[in-house]
Amino acid sequence: MAEILIAFYSRADENYMNGELTILDIGNTEVAAGMIKELTDADLFKIEQLQPYAKSYNQCIAEAQVDQKRNARPALKRYPESIERYHVIYLGFPNYWGTMPMAVFTFLEHFDFSGKVIKPFCTHEGSGLGSSEEDIKGVCLGAKVERGLAIRGSSVQKAKRHMERWILK
Numbered sequence: 001m002a003e004i005l006i007a008f009y010s011r012a013d014e015n016y017m018n019g020e021l022t023i024l025d026i027g028n029t030e031v032a033a034g035m036i037k038e039l040t041d042a043d044l045f046k047i048e049q050l051q052p053y054a055k056s057y058n059q060c061i062a063e064a065q066v067d068q069k070r071n072a073r074p075a076l077k078r079y080p081e082s083i084e085r086y087h088v089i090y091l092g093f094p095n096y097w098g099t100m101p102m103a104v105f106t107f108l109e110h111f112d113f114s115g116k117v118i119k120p121f122c123t124h125e126g127s128g129l130g131s132s133e134e135d136i137k138g139v140c141l142g143a144k145v146e147r148g149l150a151i152r153g154s155s156v157q158k159a160k161r162h163m164e165r166w167i168l169k
């Protein structure tokens with residue numbers, strides 16, 4: 001089904017989940033993106049910063065906060081050549097300080113999403129989607145931004161049913 005794209009940002013390494021620091025081999029949002037891939041057979045694209053945030057959780061949250069405060073647009077490693085053929089885009093990201101990581105803004109501003117349907121999905125540790133849906137609408141003018149799905153990152157492995165219902169609705 002080449003007309004669907006899953007574009008997601010996710011960070012492995014050290015994270016804070018269920019009250020303790022844990023090393024993740026695969027980030028929570030990447031796990032969620034894999035579930036959508038299984039259910040839709042869409043194309044998958046990982047949004048990656050040229051300069052990734054630190055592996056250390058505490059350093060990473062500090063770096064991400066600085067980027068958010070100065071409204072930065074971190075450079076990305078690569079982009080899909082074109083998104084023309086995609087009608088539906090599942091856009092996945094962790095909640096960073098109440099919205100999307102700034103690199104997701106970089107990604108969104110690179111393309112024209114008008115006429116496309118964007119389905120946001122987010123993993124978080126308590127804040128849900130935050131202001132991300134409104135923020136996506138503010139950047140992707142002319143796109144239809146559907147109601148997003150919020151999954152608690154530390155429970156992502158148990159979210160498949162929930163995900164299925166969201167996709168099929």
Ligand SMILES: Cc1cc2nc3c(=O)[nH]c(=O)nc-3n(C[C@H](O)[C@H](O)[C@H](O)COP(=O)(O)O)c2cc1C
Nearest residue numbers: 010011027028029094095097098123125126127153
């Ligand atoms: C820089 C940073 C900022 C975060 N800010 C929030 C937040 O404001 N609200 C929240 O609920 N979770 C927050 N979290 C937790 C992540 O959203 C959560 O762990 C998510 O599942 C990580 O996804 P990933 O493994 O795909 O990167 C933050 C995590 C990081 C690293």
